[in-house]
Amino acid sequence: MFAMRMKLNEQIIKKDFFKGLYINGSRNGFSFDVQLAYYRGHYLSDIDLIEVYVDGEKMPDEAVTFELRGKELPLYKLKYAVTEFWSQVDLAKIRVLKAGGLTGEHEIELKLMLRIPYMQIGPEHHFMPLDSGEKVSVLLEGE
Template sequence: MFDKYIIDPASVVNTGPADAPTGFSFTSKLGYYRGLGLTMVEDLKVSIDGQALPREAITFDEGPGPLTLDQMETALERRWAFGAPATIRVALPGGFPKGEHTLALQQRLRISYMPFPSFNNDEKRICIG
C-alpha cells in the first residue's frame, strides 16, 4: 500500500571513515498503514543490485538506539509508528558502491488480523559519487 515510500533515496550515506567506509545507512518508513510493535517486524532484507546482504549485517533504529534483527524479536516495549522514519544501517566493507545501483528493501510484517505475513517491497536507483 505504501511501498513506494519505504526507502528514502536521499538518505543513503556511507558510514565510517570517509576514506574507508565500513557500511552505509538509509531511512525507511513502514509499508503498512498503522504502526507496529518491533516484534511484529519479522524480517528486513536489504539488497544491492539483486545481491542480498547478510541479516547479521543489518541494524534498525526507530529512535531509542540500534537493534539487530534478532534483538527486535524481543523488543516488546518498542514500536515503529506509521510515517516515522527509522534508520537502517548495514555493515558493508567499502560502503555503498560508487556509481548507480539499485537498493532494495523488503519488510516482512506480521499483521494481527491476517493469517499470512505482509511483504512490503521498495527499490530505488541510488547514485553515490
C-alpha cells in the same frame, strides 16, 4: 505467498537519506531511512522478515542493524522488541556494514514483511502478512 500491500507514502526507502558509513575514517558501509507503509504502525516484534539486497546480493543479517528513535538493534533482536512501536510517521534507519561501502549507481532492495496480529486468516489462525518493502536505484557519490 500472499501478502497485503499498502503503499501509503511515495517512498518507503527515502532516497535522499542514503549516506556512506565511515569507521575510523574509511568507508565501510551505508545507511538509509525507511518509512512504514501501513497506517496503523507496528511493534518491532511483528517484523517477520527484514533483508537488504545490493544489486541482487543479499547483505548478511549480522551486517544489518535497525534503528528507531535512537535505539539500534541487530536484526535477531527485533523479535524481542515487544514494547517498541514503529508509527507510520516515524523514519527508521537501516545501517549496513560492507567493506569499501558503495559508490556509483546501485539497486537497493529492502524486503520487509510484517505480521498483522489482529487479522487472522484461515482456520489455523495464520496472521495476515504485510509487504512493506521496496526496490530503488540510487546514485552514491564518492565522498
